[in-house]
Amino acid sequence: MKFVDEFRDPELGRTLANEILLAVEPGRHYKIMEVCGGHTHSIYKYGIDDLLPANVELVHGPGCPVCVIPMGRVDDAIAMAHQPGVIFTCFGDMMRVPGSHGTLTDASAEGADIRMVYSPLDALRIARQNPDRAVVFFAIGFETTAPSTALTLKRAKAEGIENFFCFCNHVTIVPPLRALLESPDLRLDGFVGPGHVSTVVGARPLEFIPADYGKPVVVSGFEPVDILQSVLMILQQLTQGRCEVENQYKRVVPYEGNLAALKVMSEVFELRPHFEWRGLGFISHSGLKLSEAYADFDAELRYTIPNVRIADPKACQCGEVLKGVIKPFECKVFGTACTPERPIGTCMVSSEGACAAYYNYGRFAREREVV
């Protein structure tokens, strides 16, 4: 398939792996964070880490939209889903994320009308088809999905739809990256930068990383050749003493982003003073809520919700995984009490979650290494 096959070329991958080998300085350990869950997924699906020298370590970042939703917000979602007359809509993965008393799937089994959708447009269609019911959309995700929610709300407003509501949990990528860079327990050498988020926001918002923290960033595509080339570009920056934002994903990412998307987002959303992230705690100006102009669509204003902070289960180490402090297989419950079929933590739910990626593609190889 065009746009995909050429970036999965094994020969090109091997060539890049050899160039990476030549680019590293012996005796130096490189720690590079891949920001996106999509990168994490590709790295373990294609065994990219196995192609890298032992002194080049990839650590996982906070860029999985499902993984960063805290338990308290899941409880809020379940409370809304149980309201009389509500049809609650969400992406499939969110149905399996545990709250403090079960998941949305459990709530569905208890009688709540919960429906999986692939886009907010699907949720709006359900609202049109059910004018006597209130349809709530559980909006999650970074700047990749936020424009979709914003456009759908604009459409709902233009059509005068009064039974469509949004439980907004959209987040932005820059504040958690800054929080990670301020974290004393993590020493990083560079970042494989977010690909599709940058399609929307552009590469410019990442310039603070080299400017303020002296770390190189390479905005990367998601295919194996993309990621290998991005790692090579980061290593070349380090070797050459450069430190800047480079764009490996030029075929998709314009440096200035998508201005139309940014405009509609600024119209529909505004920044929350703070928002809780699983594992990272409260981060200032990192979450979005509906703007005053769209307050009529705000599910949080329509329904009374618990709005309580819930601590993660003690056994769960999603926080350390999301910060790249530990590898998934170092978590006490990885692959035993916590599996994709019965997840305890969010990182094991989504295919973009680091734990699920390890479990699906890497667990058995790791076990062999241990033996």
Add this chain to the structure above:
Amino acid sequence: MSASCHPDVGHCITCSDEGIPMRVLRLDADRGLALCEDPAGAHSSVEIALIDSPGAGDMLLVHAGTALTRLEAASA
């Protein structure tokens, strides 16, 4: 991986935070939508408000039912 995983793209798209390359089959200019085909042959309506003048045959990068950009000629 769940049954909803995409066979060609290889990613589970249930969280919808995956960029899916889709081909435009037909435009519905009145509603601002395009009927698109994903790599597995499944059809769906895609919001095209963020793309300049898409046309039939164009490849779009789609996130959560919204096209974010037009895919141009590949270059690594």
